Amino acid sequence: MIKYLIEKEFKQLWRNKFIISLIIILPCLVMLVFPWTTTMEIKNLNITVVDYDRSPVSAQLLNKLSSTEYFNFTGLASNYSEALQHIESGRSDIVLEIPASFETDLTNSRSSSIMIAANAVNETKANLGTSYLTAILADFASQFGGEVPVNISVESSYRFNSTMDYKIPMIPSLIVLIITLIVGFLPSMNIVIEKENGTIEQINVTPVPKYSFILGKLIPYWIIGVVVLTLSLVVSYLMYSLPPQGSLILLYGISIFYILGISALGLIISNYSTIMQQAMFTIFFVIIIFILMSGILTPISSMPQWAQSIASVNPLTYFSEIMRMIYLKGSSFPDLIPYIKPLFVFFVFIITWAILSYKKRG
Amino acid sequence: MIWDGSFRKKIIKYVNSDTEPFLREGEIIRAEGLTKCFGDFVAVDHISFSVKKGEIFGFLGANGAGKTTAMKMLCGLSKPTEGRAEVAGYDLKWEVRKIKRSIGYMSQKFSLYEDLKVWENIRLFGGIYGLSDKEIQIKTDSLLERLGLEQQRNMFVRSLPLGWKQKLAFSVAIFHEPQIVFLDEPTGGVDPATRRGFWEMIYDAAEWGLTVFVTTHYMDEAEYCDRVSIMVDGRIEALDAPSALKSKYNAANMDQVFHTLARKAKRDE
Structure with a gap:
């Protein structure tokens, strides 16, 4: 039963030229341009x-x-x-x-x-x-001290970024941003479009179980997420010759959970919305909060206490930390456990919610 | 869902200590005191009726009389506030999944996927109802041949004319061979000749033993039905064969019957 639902989603996605170009162009563009513009170094x-x-x-x-x-x-x-x-x-x-x-x-x-x-x-x-x-x-x-000129320039050691190239630490964060944007926004439009077109009613009158319907919607976005991740990794390797320091399998393994969780969040918003604009602004709001309070742009430790508590329940906080640790430090599974646990809780919670929020009798 | 299983049915049987079956001989739908409220508004007000196996049952009423709401309850799309009903032998409260397996539904608004091709829509809904690839393929070929849509097989549904879309939607609704099909104003917005063509399809399907439950506000279509009910302000005001209704209200056609009854309506659209 679910096979036919997935097949249908893919046909619809594939025919939507806008979505296809978004999936390909956005990761390439962001990886090519953003590391240069978001650098923390000041010159000139x-x-x-x-x-x-x-x-x-x-x-x-x-x-x-x-x-x-x-x-x-x-x-x-x-x-x-x-x-x-x-x-x-x-x-x-x-x-x-x-x-x-x-x-x-x-x-x-x-x-x-x-x-x-x-x-x-x-x-x-x-x-x-x-x-x-x-x-x-x-x-x-x-030089005017009379003594031998002393060099007072600040000596700091920049571990994990020894070349002081500020483009490098941006890369894992940017990958996290691209995935979150694409697999968060696209599913949030999905169910609400079916509501606007009236096609959801034809599905609701069939005996298809809630979980099949939601999984049929999630799996295509999950594959899109993996494609986007791969594309970003390839581009950043070609552009900045920066392969992840840690295990690729671990990186993909954790990303899979995160992608499913974020797409489920999009579907939840779609389930509660009645028109597309509503879904769009809600996901926009949620994602902006997630990004601002995740430590990607500003360190969490310098946030006020209330903001830190929001950051501590933000899945993006953990995923971006995991991504940086694997990518830059080459951390292995045991080091990542404290970050994986909350991410997994989020995953289970959000998938359950997505299935329950789909209003269908029987 | 597990809640849908026979276990719940046994509980119901136990609670409703009268062991007599709810559906009478020859009936396929029976509703008693079926009610739907939206807040203070009573959209459907304690309606009771039954539909016989194999008949074409017309469900008439002015806009806003509660036809669509009543039909959505019977299809398991919305939950009744009060009352009891059985559809195809299953209880509307506890066995919604089983009901859904035994019915087909075509909504007022065209609801096939416009960005899928004709054959893809058929395949999707065939698959959802649990037909195998092989079955779907064979049945699709014969369906398209019957409809004369073989040329349009690979066309996107959005590019079909409305009359064809409606025929296709009806065919998809009965593709899995349900016992009952619910049609909600199936012929809105098309010319009389196309409507007649659509009704020929309905008659063909009824000959195979399908029960047809249809809402409409075209009174000439009401004449095609075996029996009709007329809803006014959420209640069923009349229910009988068209000929019986005409003689009862001393009217020349169904249009006059409808006007006599609809004049009583107090509810705005």
Whole structure:
């Protein structure tokens, strides 16, 4: 019985050119473009300098700044308020003010104060820019310390991303995002379209059991999810030569549960909706919350307590963590158990709900 | 579902201590006090009637009289608020799955899959009712030949004219050889010649022993039925053969009978 239902879903999917192109184009496009644009690294910050000193020392400092790839000079300003205008007009991200006594202070008392003002509209940019600038200034000041110049640049070890390539940690997260979007959105449209067309009534009058109907709907999306996952892995390997560090079997094994769970969530929303717009906005809302509160974009540990408790019941939190662990660290099954358990609970709960929420007598 | 099994039936039999069967000799549907409420609104108000095996039973009424709601209850699509009914020998409360296996249904709104081909729709519903691939194939060939749709076999259903769609929907509804077929305004929106063609199909099927339960608001179609019931404001106001009704209400045709009864309606559409 279920064979005929699955066959029907596939025929309908296959004839929908929009869905087919979405399944192929979205993963490729996201994997090709997003790692470059979502990088956390800051380069080419625009800087405006107010130099009241105009001494050889301050010239030396400016020279040092412009030799790094982090800063672009947008020009000198004659005073602070003029520099602020640069920020307001968007020409500049950071202002560096050198006091008139800079050279004398530095040579006499070996200390001077310099003001940095950063445009904090983009917080990440402001924070990183300020710390880069501080590091460069500290380095510069140490040359006037009289002692052997010390290098004060921050030494951090970036484990699991030793090349400091920020494109790499984005890749497993992006794969999670693509899967969630495709296998969450598509099923949410499915049952509600049958309701709008009236075809659901013809199914409801047949003796087909609820679980057969729901499984017949889930299995096609499950296969779509696996195709999307494979496509994303292949593209990221070809583009960034980054194969997963851990076991592929484990990666697929866990993804299968997650994909079924997320498609079931889509079907639940479809079951409760009466028109397509309603289903679309509901899944949109749910997925946005899931993504924002999953630790993909911002670390969970820096969220307020209430948000952390939401994140702890969010399946995306666990799946993205598992994905990163397998992909970047090469974690094995025992390490992943604490993350797999909640994901499995979610899976069982959501599938049961999907079957029960389908309103059909008998 | 396990709840649908004979175990529940035994409980019912035990609770309803009268061991007499609910369905009388020669009957296939029997309803007693069947009611459906939506909140305060009583859509179907304690209707009682029976349908004989093999007859064409017309279920008439103005828009909003409760025809479709009553039919949906009998098909197991919606749950009765009150009352008791048996369809094809199964209880409407506890044996919905078994009822569904024994009936066919064609809704008011065309409800085959428009993005599937003609043969694919037939195959889907044949498969759902548990027919094998082989059976489906043989029956599809003979069905398409009978309908004269062999040329259209590979056409998408959406590109068929409405009259053909209705014929196809009817054929799909009786493809699994049910005992009863429920037709909800099956000929809406087509010309009289096409309607006549459709009724010829109904007669053919009835000759094979199929019971036909049909709602309509075309009064000429009412004349084709063996017996008709007329619903007004959720209640059955009259039930008899068309000829008997005409003489009872002293009318020349069913249209006049209908108007005499429908005038009593207080409910808006």
